[in-house]
Amino acid sequence: MIDLLDMTDQHLNEELAKWLGYTMVFVGGEPKYARVISPEGKLVGKTNTDTTKAWAGAIPNYCNDPAASLEVQAKAIEVDAASYVQNLQEIKWGHMFTETLLVRIAELINASPRERAEAAYMTLSSQNQVNTED
Numbered sequence: 001m002i003d004l005l006d007m008t009d010q011h012l013n014e015e016l017a018k019w020l021g022y023t024m025v026f027v028g029g030e031p032k033y034a035r036v037i038s039p040e041g042k043l044v045g046k047t048n049t050d051t052t053k054a055w056a057g058a059i060p061n062y063c064n065d066p067a068a069s070l071e072v073q074a075k076a077i078e079v080d081a082a083s084y085v086q087n088l089q090e091i092k093w094g095h096m097f098t099e100t101l102l103v104r105i106a107e108l109i110n111a112s113p114r115e116r117a118e119a120a121y122m123t124l125s126s127q128n129q130v131n132t133e134d
Contacts, residue, residue: 069113076120088119
């Protein structure tokens, strides 16, 4: 897993989009043109020779858009709810509480989009490592 502190918002958004089913395809001759396909199989964004720009124009901004961060949070909770809450505590406070008080739960609910995105990345990437080891 990549160190979250080294990840830009754009890089974290790309990684999360991949876990949510977005893919990149290359069309045309040289130079190759990148297009992003949504989980529904539709082309999104604009064709671009720069893959970073292709991703940026096509995927949700999980790190800054509250609605998009809730989408990735829902996916992480679906995959492993307990791990997501533990990871979010780690992001918010630097450690996990064994008995989370209601006040602490309220603070988790009010996590920033970036905090949600980071906790989702931690949850989904650890799940992906488990799946690839099987």
